[in-house]
Amino acid sequence: MKLTEAKYLEYSINVFKEFFEERESAxxxxxxxxxxxxxxxxxxDTLKFDEDYYVLKPHIHSDLSTTNNRINVDTPDSFPADIRRVCFDTYLNRPYSHPDNLYKHPYALLKEMINxxxxxxxxIDDPEYRLLNVSYLGTDIKIPFLLVExxxxxxxxxxIKVSKN
Structure with a gap:
């Protein structure tokens, strides 16, 4: 899977989480x-999110200070608005469907989201070719970011479930 696809995968899983937390207030x-x-x-992580599930992208100002800006969700045909719209249309806004069952079963969720x-x-306009918070299994190696080709x-x-909150 290319990095662009990986970003879409990570974001689609987060769209599910955001939807259920808002709908069920839990x-x-x-x-x-x-x-x-x-x-x-x-x-x-392929993406960085804020507490409201907006995708953040670093921005360097002319004085060399940096901030994390939210990626615009107003452009319907580009990331992340495109995946939100298709995810809601395909899974979350369908009558008589129970997508919360899908989210509660990680194997099925991953398989379905890959497909x-x-x-x-x-x-994605100007995708960043980097991974964040990299930690290798079975080692103590933790890297804050990794630039990739x-x-x-x-x-x-x-x-892997990392928390219940």
Whole structure:
């Protein structure tokens, strides 16, 4: 899976979490994606979110100070608004469906979201080629960020529940 697809995968899982927390006024489990590359397993974030689930992108000002700006969700055909719209239309706004059952079963959620992401058109303006909060399984190695090449590929292996809040 290319990094752009991985960003869509991570975001679609977060859209589910946000939807259920708002609808049920309760915290849902948080899942982290366990990735595999070159036979090494690791956790990493492809995106940075704020507390309201907006995707953040770093911005450097002319005085060299930095801030994290929210990515615009007003452009319906580009990331992240495109995935939100398709995710809601496909899973969350359908009468008589129970997508909360899907979210509560990590194996089914990951499998379904991989299939979902593989079927949609991806449109990210200026994607950042980096991973955040990288930690390799079985080691004490933790890296705050890792710059990667444009054609970087990684394989989603599992979803791990990291909290109930």
């Amino acid at each position: 915290k849902m489990p948080t899942y982290k994606i366990l990735w595999k590359r070159n036979n090494k397993l690791f956790f990493a 979902f992401v593989n079927t949609i058109e991806k449109n 444009k054609d970087f590929e990684l394989e989603p292996v599992s979803l």
